[in-house]
Amino acid sequence: MRVTIADVARAAGVSKTTVSRVLNTKAEVDRATAARVREVIDELGYVPSSRAVGLARGRSRTVGMLVPSLTWPWMGEVLQGVVDTVEAAGYGLLLFTCNRGVESVEWFTGQVSARAFDGLLVVEPENTLAAITLLHRKGLPAVLIDDRGHHPEFPSVVTTNHDGGASAARHLLVTGRTRPLVVTGPLRFGCARERLAGFRTTYAEHGVEIPSEMVIEGDFTERSGSLAVQQLMRHGTGFDAVFAHNDLSAAGALRAVRAAGRNVPDDVAVVGFDDIPMARHTEPPLTTVRQPMRLMGESAARLLLEHLGGAPPAAGPTILPTELVVRRSAPGP
Amino acid sequence: MRVTIADVARAAGVSKTTVSRVLNTKAEVDRATAARVREVIDELGYVPSSRAVGLARGRSRTVGMLVPSLTWPWMGEVLQGVVDTVEAAGYGLLLFTCNRGVESVEWFTGQVSARAFDGLLVVEPENTLAAITLLHRKGLPAVLIDDRGHHPEFPSVVTTNHDGGASAARHLLVTGRTRPLVVTGPLRFGCARERLAGFRTTYAEHGVEIPSEMVIEGDFTERSGSLAVQQLMRHGTGFDAVFAHNDLSAAGALRAVRAAGRNVPDDVAVVGFDDIPMARHTEPPLTTVRQPMRLMGESAARLLLEHLGGAPPAAGPTILPTELVVRRSAPGP
């Protein structure tokens, strides 16, 4: 039925060994023989079975990728960066989600044990970290993307969260905002703590201490942005800016501010984080700290592939810079 | 190093055949023997190698998915539906993109020939259709998602594009809009033609023929929405509504209308198609025809899995209903 290496060998009048050699371009094959074999391969349309190759070689030329959810606004960019890089290197990408909870994790670890892939790319695993650490210690090469929790045990690709927070602060300070509300991400995440620290430190350097009631912990949802704003208003606490730790909660904050009849940016400037597609479509469009998601995906994939190719695992995180994107919700001076 | 079926057999004092039987829960194994084998399996933490199983069985319990791009706003939903369904059935998902053009297609067809997966899910292939049709004819089970071009040769999952267009028309008619501008998708796509037909027919049924200068072909980009509006305004042609064939171009149209100093929805109502996350964040939020993207992913996956499980391929497309989501850009009467 399907054409195998044996068919090619027979048709070319050589051994399977020789066919295998020209397939893998080993040096020691006679030029004429190689040419003949290649002809037969084309003629028969032969393509080696990836399963058989994988079994014989002990690796599958496939990398796994585990993500918490595929519907997060910036996940597509990360994924695209990963797929492009991985494909260009001749690897396949096996995709896993934690969407179904424990069941997902079990299925996933099963796939690891089954050696379904050679290495793993992980985005923010939250509840899977224990499992992944275990697998990693047992020898599964892995790279973390946007390591929320700081796990120096893993190679990782991260953005400059601290700097990003600082750049938001500088921008707001330059435009004269001295009473900012900060809507953070979950503070158990390193990225949220860093964004906050960068922001706060910069304000402090300019002589402004941000009081604790002006820092409200959110959870990256739009709702948490609205709630934070409403809470502050209820208490009658004045503020002239909002720095939210992602664009979704920034959009929520922005909406709540306007719903309260106050103008953005005249009364309150709003700055987000991420620069998801939506950020250009809020009213007014959102000033935000851009994370290079696609590049992060590419870098992580490259790191993993290099490791799979024999290079030593990266020591320390790869750090990619954020960039402030100024739009009308917080215009320049 | 890694524990194999031979190790289990030895430790349990049985043959590999027997271990394989309990692994695959064949009936003809003695209960006590089976229990002992299972114990050893747990003890040793044995998991069968997916490569070896795949090679021996001739199928890999993996499905491939080919998408044009991962960064389209609704792709995440489709993907999530697919992954959840596929994982729950114990299959892996191998992801491919056409992002790198010809190279991608070659890589992809190579993976097919290499039997890297058992079946294929495809979203809107545009330039890959020839290749996919060939593979399909050669026996690759495949299901199309949101078949843009109408290829009855393939099983597919689609939405009610005609109905969707009709529901947009009814909504606008009920609110008294008699001079609508239609910004279509590329008319080589069946979905765009159907949305247009549904819309036009409904208007015609209510005695309103939409003149051809009020139908402008777009390309699903935001820019094409803005351009269409600007073009019409330049010509001084009056209109009191816009129906755009996706939310991106609807957002562009909406923005252009407002930039021209006209009010949405008072002067011009705007209706989109898709209901991507952004639709809730335009100003004003977008009324749109919702496509059940996640459900489409789930349905397509289920169709493919059934086929792989031995069921005959689905005859005719699976049709999932659209739903009009009313927001402020085109409120109800």
Add this chain to the structure above:
DNA sequence: CTGAAAGCGCTTACAG
């Protein structure tokens, strides 16, 4: 430069 043979880790007739 080339090939026979063993091996990768499973499954599956076949025989008992």
Add this chain to the structure above:
DNA sequence: CTGAAAGCGCTTACAG
């Protein structure tokens, strides 16, 4: 109910 053996389609020492 159980096992020996062949087979899935490759790669890789080893020998020549």
